Amino acid sequence: MLKSLTKVLSIICVLLLLISLVGCSTGSQDTGTENDEVTPNEPGETQVDEKGEVVEGPNTNNGRPYNLKPVKWDSRDDRYLYGINATKLPVTDKPVTLVVWRAFNSTVMKGLDECEVFKELEKRTGVKVEFVYPPVGQEADNFNLRIATNDLPHMFSTPPEYPGGYRKAVEDGIYLELTPYYDKGLMPNIKWLRENYEEIDRDIVDDEGRMFYWPMIDIVPSHPWSGLWVRADWLEELGLDMPKTIADWDNMLRKMKEAKGVAPLALDITRWYGVKTNYMFIAAYDTGYDFINKNGKAVYGPLEPGFKDWLTKMNEWYKEGLIDPDFATRDPQSYTANIANGKVGACGLAYGELGQILETGRSLDPDFSLKPVLQPTSYDGQVIHLRQNNSIVRGDRDFFTTRLVEDGLDEIAVKWKDYWYSQDGGDLCSRGPEGVSYRWKEDGSYEWIYPRLKDREKEGLDFWTLYPLFKLHNWGYLRDSTAYEFRPEVYECIELWSTQDASWVMPDNISFTPEESTEFNNIMVDIRTYVDEMTLKFIMGQEPLSKYDEFVTNLKNMNIDRATEIINAALQRYLARK
Amino acid sequence: MYMQTRGERIFSYFNYILLFVICIVTLYPLWHVAVASISDPILVFAKRGFYLWPLGKATLKGYSLVLNNPNIVSGFLNTLFYVGVGTTLSMVVTILGAYVLSRKGLYWNKVVMGLIIFYMYFQGGLIPFFLMVKNMGLMDSRWAVILPTVVNTWNLIVMRTSFTTVPDSLIESAKLDGASEWRIVWVIAVPVLQATVAVIALFYAVGRWNEWFNPSLFFTSKNKYPLQVILREILLKNSTQSMTQIGVVGQSEQESYRLLVKYCTIMVATVPILLVYPFLQRYFIHGIMIGSLKG
Amino acid sequence: MKINLSNKSQLQASYFPLSSNWRSMIAKDWAKHWPLYLMLLPTVLYYLIWGYGPMYGIIIAFKEFTPRKGILGSPWAGFKYFQEFFTSPFAFRLIRNTVMINFWNLVFAFPLPIIFALLLNEVKNTFYKRTVQTITYMPYFVSLVVVCGIIVDFTASDGVLGELTKMLGGAPKNLLSDPKYFRTIYVVSELWQRLGWDSIIFLAALTGINPELYDAAIVDGAGKFKQVIYVTIPGIMPTIAILLILRVGSLMSLGFEKVILLYNPLIYETADVISSYVYRKGIVESNFSFATAVGLFNSVVNFILVILANKISAKMTEVSLW
Known part of the structure; x- marks a missing residue:
């Protein structure tokens, strides 16, 4: 009873938080308390007529009706809430072929032209796509060689970083700047999104308000994909509650060690499934492992006062044998295998790893059960401000090249690509053509109906192998980020982790000038090498904690202040964007 | 006839035992891969480290996943072509070049050796190399794989x-018999050094067999890809990294076969070339030189 | 002093005494050796086209290279990228680690395959000999990812070596989290993977030794050991010397693949090498110029080393690269 009440409360919290973070037109970073009056599922006021023209925009002050349960907000009635259909189809009268470069590796299809989305897209827009693929694993080489030999496609889809950044690529005459086309009114769908969603308007441009790329935009704020987990079956066995504070963790880890004879905590510092992504315990000390946005100012986590306290706690746990003694040397596979083997009571983990771990764990121990848990607090009344978080405007970007201008296809291409951000276009990309890959059910939810999904078990295939046949993933389009098949545990962890605030997380879309980026990276490669090394040594006791001050001095000597200055300037420019 | 001393006999036993131990130790990595490739995938994932026998019930599912790839056969045939043609060409050029460079009294030899050694250390890098292949009109041609790495x-x-x-005497006497330089290389020098020639051929063949970087750069169509490039694609497609990058979970059995696929791929990629060496060993015969001197 | 113009030709001849000699020497050399030079032609063409054709790429190290502007069109950067490398607080450590790993590798992984080949050479049973050869050359083919995976497992606190320590009454620990073991682990695993493979070339060289030399040694009353010292080793000395020279000339180069599969920040102290550093830098921002500059620095050092080694070898063993 109590449990389900907390669950309901936590869901409400998530919703409020998301509304306030994303939808607030005032742009304040506060938690959602002031928006109490907003009903989450209240329909917006956008109406679209048959011609796809917008009749009336939504009242943005109300925030957007987000709900994390996909079944509900994917209903037929709600789906017109996220975009409009302002593209006049088809976008061209004469046949047009665009060459698109995209990394591709699939065992179920020969090429992306087999994908249902592109077949349907061609029917609707009149634009045919011809794909060129870099060799698997050689994407960066192929990208650089194409540029060096002037062998450009019309569009690079999610290419590697251009040396010096995308603005340099525009200066060098490779990428095409999109601002003029936007100003000409050739992107009505994006225009609508920008006018109605403040975060999109802020994140889709650089500091001078110029547009360079077609990003993946999540119509549902992308959920955290990494956080803390505990073995629920062990908790039950030991008669413990879910730990909430660092003191609870002390107690839990000790009891687990005693009862199970293992070092129960799988800690990760330097790779991507722990401290670096989900602020494993470091959030409890009001700091992070890299730069954080502490109340509108960029600060470097290891220089914050809490960092030493975090090190001290980790060192204490390590000395007590509560932390996996091999944690520093584990690669991802060894890390996950250790969890699945039942040698771990608590860990940081991305939900992407969950399938393999649960499958293996349960085959070895039928009671095996992992439950998500919130970041603990270290003092009374503490509010945690850090967790894994993504911006609505994601880092997956498609770039147009100057070849479009040479071939006189630029305006058609812009209209075509803008269609990907319309409601219908976004739906098509997210889920594939209706009636082919999915269909709406009576209750307003949808189900996948793509034929090969049905007998996938026979073929030994899964959703994640088959999806390229009928839907897109990680392109520049208006994405429904829940249009995938998830395990039930995944919904559970997303709901829970989302309840914690993420306002200190550095925004994804701050931008550097090429000079800044080079200087910043030069300083940080050395500093990150040093911090990784020293953090591990402090935790494992190879360096005494009394040397922390020396550590700070060394960071200063390595020019951390200059790096902070650069990133802080970028942050200020970002926050000052209209 | 030479008689062994007592010490030498002891040494001989000791030697046999030592070599046996070395065999066991060095055999392990390959054995590990072989055993893992037919193990129960769930157990392979869970139990890491040292094991000698297949875990759980042996299965060939991993192999069927690898070998069912439609490109495997064409990849294998392509590789045979690159290994066959490439090694032959390499051997002809290398033997001729090496023979000439080994002769004394040639004025230009020092210059050529200097150029070769300098090139060993100073290379232009990927981009100019790529442009060179392109300018020679070799893009998407099988020769783009063979020619730039012939020597x-x-x-x-x-x-x-x-x-x-x-020995110079060998060559001089052949010359007196009226043999041309070309004939001396193939009829005298190569047979005398047949073990080394076999080893160098092995090195070239293994190099060609393992090659994936250049082929992946120069081909736009998959039908010219060698086996290694195909296997690399299978491997990357099944790597934990690429799966978790999309931040998602699969639920079917294929996911648990990822690891198995890794081991099976390695087996498919190495076993055929491993079989070459035993055949080459028949060229490892002592005392060829006597024969040619007397003959 | 005034020059007597009538003596001009004489003067030239005395100023350039080599000139005419040189020309006649080349002509004579050609006339005598042209069939050999014809045989050398494919090799020379190969190096001119594929080696020296693209060599202008080296100047990327001195340029602010962007792919679009091309190698010649990019603006000059001078020694900026060299400076960038040498002013890194880790430059010394990176160079030291690279050289030390290569040095220990040279000390152990170079002579042991030779000794192994000699031991194998003493085996009279052909079947046993061939079996041993075939088995020991196999690990070379197992991919690095798998070999390094096995190493990481073996050296973990609960791995084979940890268990062994426990049996012997010690406290097991993770060997890859202590900087002092890294070089040993690297070299031993290198040996493990390459012992058989590296010995092949020596086994081949052994077959070229004239058996009559052994007979002569036996007549002189030499035992097995003396035969090895006075006949076998001198017989394969040219191969040993050349391979050693080449090894010395690669003291500054160490691939990053194996290192990044084995290392972790705790042991950067001994494990972080030049190539792994460049690799980490490249992940954040790919920079052709920086990578080329570092590569060029390595090459220059290696080149100087190979020249020195060659000089020494030419004096001591009369074996020389050129």
């Missing part, structure tokens, strides 16, 4: 060094 400098130098051990 391996290390192999050339080793070959040259062994040619210097061929």
